[in-house]
Amino acid sequence: MAAIFELQDISFSYEAIPAIRGLTLKIEAGNRIALLGANGSGKSTLLRILDALYFPASGSVKFKGDALTQERLQEEEFFLNFRRSVALVFQNPDVQLFNPTVFDEVAYGPLQLQWSREEVILRVEETLQTMSISHLRDRSPYRLSGGEKKRVALASVLVLDPEVLLLDEPTATLDPKSQSQVIDLIQHWKGTARTVVTATHQLEIVEDIADRVLVLEAGAVIAEGTPSEILSNTDLLLRANLIHAHRHSHGGVEHSHPHLHGHSRHEHEHDHEH
Amino acid sequence: MSRNATRNSSRNTSRNSFLESTLQGFARAVSKALQSEQAATQPGLLQQLDPRVRVLGILALVVSVILCRRPEAIAAIFLVAVALAVASRVSLTSLARRVWLVVLGFSGVIAVPALFLTPGQPLFTAPALHLSISVQGVRTAVLLVLRVETAATLTTVLVLSTAWTHILKALRSLHLPAEIVTMLAMTHRYVFLLIETANQMFESRQSRTVGILSGAERRRMTTRTAGVLLSKSIELSQGVYLAMLSRGFRGDVRLLNDFRLQPRDYVSLTAFFLTACVAVWMGR
Numbered sequence: 001m002a003a004i005f006e007l008q009d010i011s012f013s014y015e016a017i018p019a020i021r022g023l024t025l026k027i028e029a030g031n032r033i034a035l036l037g038a039n040g041s042g043k044s045t046l047l048r049i050l051d052a053l054y055f056p057a058s059g060s061v062k063f064k065g066d067a068l069t070q071e072r073l074q075e076e077e078f079f080l081n082f083r084r085s086v087a088l089v090f091q092n093p094d095v096q097l098f099n100p101t102v103f104d105e106v107a108y109g110p111l112q113l114q115w116s117r118e119e120v121i122l123r124v125e126e127t128l129q130t131m132s133i134s135h136l137r138d139r140s141p142y143r144l145s146g147g148e149k150k151r152v153a154l155a156s157v158l159v160l161d162p163e164v165l166l167l168d169e170p171t172a173t174l175d176p177k178s179q180s181q182v183i184d185l186i187q188h189w190k191g192t193a194r195t196v197v198t199a200t201h202q203l204e205i206v207e208d209i210a211d212r213v214l215v216l217e218a219g220a221v222i223a224e225g226t227p228s229e230i231l232s233n234t235d236l237l238l239r240a241n242l243i244h245a246h247r248h249s250h251g252g253v254e255h256s257h258p259h260l261h262g263h264s265r266h267e268h269e270h271d272h273e274h
Numbered sequence: 275m276s277r278n279a280t281r282n283s284s285r286n287t288s289r290n291s292f293l294e295s296t297l298q299g300f301a302r303a304v305s306k307a308l309q310s311e312q313a314a315t316q317p318g319l320l321q322q323l324d325p326r327v328r329v330l331g332i333l334a335l336v337v338s339v340i341l342c343r344r345p346e347a348i349a350a351i352f353l354v355a356v357a358l359a360v361a362s363r364v365s366l367t368s369l370a371r372r373v374w375l376v377v378l379g380f381s382g383v384i385a386v387p388a389l390f391l392t393p394g395q396p397l398f399t400a401p402a403l404h405l406s407i408s409v410q411g412v413r414t415a416v417l418l419v420l421r422v423e424t425a426a427t428l429t430t431v432l433v434l435s436t437a438w439t440h441i442l443k444a445l446r447s448l449h450l451p452a453e454i455v456t457m458l459a460m461t462h463r464y465v466f467l468l469i470e471t472a473n474q475m476f477e478s479r480q481s482r483t484v485g486i487l488s489g490a491e492r493r494r495m496t497t498r499t500a501g502v503l504l505s506k507s508i509e510l511s512q513g514v515y516l517a518m519l520s521r522g523f524r525g526d527v528r529l530l531n532d533f534r535l536q537p538r539d540y541v542s543l544t545a546f547f548l549t550a551c552v553a554v555w556m557g558r
Contacts, residue, residue, distance in 0.1 A: 048516070051520050053520060079524070080522070083521065087521070088520045090513065090517055090520075092513065095514055095516075095517050097463075098464075098518065099463070100438065100442060100459045101439050104439070104529075104530065107530050108521055109521035109522055111529065111530055112521055112522030112524070113522045114528075117530065138437075138439075140439070142466040142470075157521070160521075
């Protein structure tokens with residue numbers, strides 16, 4: 001299968017603080033990947049490198065076999081093709097929704113990529129309908145709820161029909177219904193050519209959104225596998241700070257066990273009498 | 275209760291109410307913005323017109339106010355502005371509170387010296403003070419106040435009858451540089467987010483405040499809030515810039531103009547320009 005992204009031994013630092021260390025990764029077309037890691041593990045930085053917003057200090061990044069560098073992005077054809085093909089949904093929707101109305105927000109990307117006026121209007125209307133947000137078209141983003149903002153943020157990149165979708169904590173801070181809508185959307189792309197890379201620390205959604213999981217710690221991949229392989233490895237999850245030892249008591253007997261926040265299907269056995 | 279006790283009590287209440295009044299201020303700012311947006315969606319005369327016609331028409335009237343030299347002509351345009359407000363369902367009470375009284379206060383301060391300093395035929399003299407008011411002085415003061423009141427009324431009627439997004443799009447289609455329009459749009463977009471953030475910071479502070487805050491504490495708190503807001507706004511602007519880059523921004527701002535002129539827009543624009551021209555001719 002053709003590689004969409006090839007990252008070879010890349011490193012990136014914020015001033016003197018390393019965020020990505022010697023990371024090597026290959027992403028193929030149609031992959032649904034979850035980047036798992038605690039806060040500060042480098043997930044968001046990696047997504048920004050994949051979206052060519054940050055460039056690694058060392059190592060190389062290739063997009064469909066071409067070097068992804070600042071110099072290449074100066075070439076108009078490469079720039080337009082890359083920005084149309086790869087889209088990032090930011091963790092904080094307020095960062096992404098900077099236009100006066102929802103319609104303008106969804107139209108922003110196509111306009112920057114020099115689509116014709118008619119095509120922009122047609123695609124925006126279609127996307128608003130697909131995302132069930134047509135009724136919000138003239139609303140200002142500051143008057144939207146958290147779930148609505150997330151849907152508009154998704155619509156603002158889906159309008160481009162990108163090949164690669166990078167999602168940074170797509171379900172964080174959403175209510176259960178909005179979370180479910182976002183997960184349904186990602187599931188809908190299963191089996192299509194669309195590549196989806198999702199950064200999250202919510203273990204309960206991993207099986208629904210990914211076929212392959214990378215666990216990050218301090219800017220490096222410490223494990224890779226299928227969702228069931230990763231989620232069943234308690235030691236790994238403890239090491240990556242994705243679960244923690246939870247202490248509580250039953251009938252006056254105190255004990256501790258690994259604990260997954262928000263994992264609805266979590267069960268554990270007790271080795272003491274109640 | 276002694277006079278000192280009363281004074282202390284009132285001072286304490288004012289100190290206690292510092293947080294509450296700040297929070298109320300934030301709530302008022304947001305509420306006013308929401309009210310303005312609601313007025314812009316009312317079925318009124320101006321609301322039915324293309325936003326570009328509204329902007330150009332009001333601009334023509336404001337220019338005519340500046341060019342008029344006779345108070346009678348400006349007063350006539352003021353009446354037109356009030357009629358436009360009524361026909362566009364803009365509350366006159368709101369206009370009086372937000373514009374007329376405020377403008378009267380500011381322009382009045384500037385106009386009062388003109389009463390005494392403009393030479394001309396004396397109208398009233400105060401012998402003890404050696405001051406006299408001239409007919410020309412009164413005319414100058416009235417002209418100044420009337421001019422500012424009318425221009426402010428016209429622009430407020432435009433703002434209250436037009437969604438901010440439409441004003442920006444109209445300005446862009448009238449060839450105001452895209453960079454300026456984008457800056458104005460983003461300022462409007464994020465000012466509410468920062469107000470909300472400041473509001474949450476004050477609420478959080480209020481929930482942990484027991485007793486009375488001294489003047490120094492209040493000043494420190496305000497300074498810290500301003501500092502945190504500044505750092506948050508810098509962080510936000512960096513994020514917004516990355517989000518713009520991610521969706522294809524390369525330095526040139528491209529906006530969509532989806533306005534379409536109707537026959538009534540041409541008629542209205544002609545009426546606006548005719549009124550402005552007649553006012554300038556009468557007021558020369």
